[in-house]
Structure formats: structure tokens, C-alpha cells
Amino acid sequence: MAYEIPRSYDLFINNAWHRSSSNEVIEARSPLTGEVLCTVPDASARDVVEAVFAAKVAWPAWYRLGARKRAEAIFALADRLMAEIDRFAWLETANTGKPWRESYANVATAADRLRYYASVARALEGNALPDGGNILSYDIREPLGIVGIIGAWNFPLNMFLGKIAPAIATGNAVIYKPADTTPITTLEIAKLIAETLPSGVVNVLTGRGSTTGEAIVSHPDIVKISLTGSVATGRAAMAAAAPSGKQLTLELGGKNAQLVFPDADLDRAAQGILLGAFMNQGQVCTSGSRVYAHHQIADELMRRILELIPRLRIGDPFDKDTRVGTLAHRAHMERVLHYIDIGKAEGARLVTGGGRAKVGKYPDGLFLQPTIFDNVVSDMVVATQEIFGPVMTFQRWGEEFELLSMANGLDYGLAAGIWTENLGRAHRMARAVEAGRVWINCYNLFPSGAAFGGTKASGHGREDAFETMLEFTQVKNVIADISERQRAFF
Secondary structure, three states, X not given: OOOOOOOEOOEEEOOEEEOOOOOOEEEEEOOOOOOEEEEEEOOOHHXXXXXXXXXXXXXXXXXXXXXXXXXXXXXXXHHHHHHOHHHHHHHHHHHHOOOXXXXXXXXXXXXXXXXXXXXXHHHOOOOEEOOOOOEEEEEEEEEOOEEEEEOOOOOHHHHHHHHHHHHHHOOOEEEEEOOOOOOHHHHXXXXXXXXXXXXXXXXXXXXXXXXXXXXXXXOOOOOEEEEEOOHHHHHHHHHHHHHHOOEEEEEOOOOOEEXXXXXXXXXXXXXXXXXXXXXXXXXXXXXXXXXXXXXXXHHHHHHHHHHHHHHOXXXXXXXXXXXXXXXXXXXXXHHHHHHHHHHHHHOOEEEEOOOEOOEOOEOXXXXXXOEEEEOOOOOOHHHHOOOOOOEEEEEEEOOHHHHHHHHOOOOOOOEEEEEOOOHHHHHHHHHHOOOOEEEEOOOOOOOOOOOEOOOHHHEEOOEOOHHHHHHOEEEEEEEEEOOOOOOOOO
């Protein structure tokens, strides 16, 4: 069943739709047909000022409402979302090209994030500091105030709700900017927010990073920025935020390693490796695109991986049997194809894929074959730069020190996967690998409550967990003299 997409959207400020002061618009296109799905405003600095004013008015009352009442409102938003899960999954697929089955799971995950934070925010406590005398000292956690959140284009719906949930659950108000290429589900969820949350608590501004994003990051009344994007985008945000001393949570790029040991269950590893490398067409910051297999089992592992490739059905993303959809937009498709050409030129052996795939119903669709390179050397471009597409490199190793040198040899440090049946080795290697998230005998699982974030150039701060709420609050300490006598200065 197809659903209607409005031809244009306005800005969502103070639970109402506002015309932008900018005359510039951005086209959101279908990655299946290339047609324009809708246009959205390129919000100006003046629009950001208007949204910040709405948030400034809203957040004190939202905080004073209390954790229980805030939780009730957030639960209501989650319920409204799940009541329309089919529509939101369809809209997500229409705008991103990801398989419907993944979009459906993303909606359910987003609702779970809302419910998780609504629940655990009620357990957010301060500390009483025992003195043993007549001094009472205690800490309370308070919201920061107004936070700016900037999302990426690969998981627009999940990212929107997953990022705003800890911020609003702790009493903050939000200015949110979705990616300019995939804004539709964010704007449609804004309609649900207008029905469930007080005015001004969540404001959505569409626009380019160079205009709207920069205005959000540099606004003096926005005290924190949470951003998901490339390393270059993160560095630009740090520079823009520095003059006002904003707090930053950055979830940036990754070039993530999957480590396969001789005792691994190869059938399980082969399936997990493909999930890690090709979920969402490889457009995942945690994509396990670097595979390191012990030389004793490398050839057999590759054979089993190639046996599974035909099961990665490329096709109509709205078909529930499809496993590989399109890339999100044309410029990104050209970028990924360029990296594949570089891999060939560098001398890596193309084992499978390497080009565009044709799907009869969508002759202009941005479909790309899952691509695997073997005989890769660690300093090749395809082994060192984040491609953010369905491209996997395969290397062999003999000694653990060699493996760790390769796995930890890049500036990235977001995620890693370990495949072994030896429990001690698994946990020893989990400590040795330089990554913020390590999966053992699995990959790309994201349960609510599990802290997610990177090290090194992959960012700092944590998301999806209790720790995230701490990053959206500040500690106030209160000290009281409970004695009955006056304390003299001299």
C-alpha cells in the first residue's frame, strides 16, 4: 500500500508549521525513480532564532512538569508511532531506498528508545553526601536547557527519535535538523509530536549543514550539540561550537574490523559478516567492512560467504523478501563507485559485485551490487577510508600481534566484531581492540540501554543508554547548615 507524501513542508516550530524566512528550498528525491518526492525549506539563521525562542519559553515548564508527566507524554508519542508503523516504514523506504523489512524494524526500535528513556529518566537521581555533622550536602541533576541535534541521512526516523528521547526525557527542549536528503519521516513524526508533547519542546528545522546546521551550532543560547555525521562534519562542528564553549556529543565515522579466529563457527561467522558489511547497503557507521580472517580458515570462510551472496536479494525495497535496496542518493552512489574503481586500480582482487544492479521495475534506481575485494593490503585506500557503501575488504593474518596492528591501525575507533568459540580469547580481544562497541559472535545489534559511541576520530560521548541522559543534564550541588547556631566569620 502506498501512502501520500505532501509536495512541500514548512518548518515545525512551537507545535505549528511556519513559513521559512528563506526563499531557498531543497528537493528530497526518490532513490528508486529519481523523482522529486517533496521540497523542504533551507532554514535561515532567522528561523533558528525563532525556534530557539520557542524552546526557551518551553523548557522550564517542561522540566517542572516532572519526570512522570514527561514520561506519560513520551509514551503517548511511542504509542502513536506504533499505531502507524506500516505508514512510517513505507515513508522511510520511499525516501531512503532501504528494504521495507529494515524500515519496519527501525520504527519499532525508535518506539523502544522512546519508552526506554521515558522509563529510566524517572530513576535519574542525585547524591546525598554524608558529612556526619551539621552540614547537609546533596546533588540534583537538572536539564541543560536548549540542545541542538543534527541527524544523518542513513537512519532518519530512528536517529530522530533516538536522539531527542534522552534530551526531552530529562527536561530539555530540542532544535532538531534532519539530513536535507531524507527529511520526510522526521517531518511526519512532527505531526505526532504536535498531538502529544507541549509546544516548543521539539522544533524541527530542515536545511543544509552549511546554512541551518551552522546557525544551530553557533547560536549562543543552544548549550549542547549532539551530531551524527562524518569526521569532517564533526570537526567543523567543534570549530563552530568552540567560541561559545558548547558541550558536544559526536558520533562520527567508522572503518570497522571483523576479526575471525581459527576456531570460529564459520557458518555463523559468514552470515554475521554479511550482515555487518551489507545491512542498509553498507550505509551504517558501524559497517564491518574490514574482515580479517586467520590464514588457516580464510579460504573456507570466503567460500561460505560467496555461497550466501545470492541470498542477498537485490530488488524492490517495498518487497518484503528484498535484502538489498538502493543507496540513499545519487551523489553518494557515484562516490561509492569511485571507491570501487580505486580498489581495482590499487590491485585488490574483485571477488564479487563491483557495479550497479538492474531492477526492472526501477531502471533508474540507485542499486549497487554487494562488493568484496580480496588480496587487500592494509595501506590501500579501500582498506583505510570509510566508503559507506556495500564494499567489503578481506585480509589474512597469522599472529595476534599482526591482527591487532591491522585492526587498530586506523584513526577510526567506532566498532568491531570478534568471531571465536574461545570465551577467554573473545573477552581478551574485546579489551585489546580500539573501539567503542565490540560485538562477540554477532554484529549490528543495538539494544536499548547498551552504550554506543566511538573512540579516537570516531567521536566522543555515548548514545542509546543511561549514560546518555547524564550528558543532557548538569549537576547542581546544594549545601545546607542544619545546626542551630550562627557560624561566625571571625
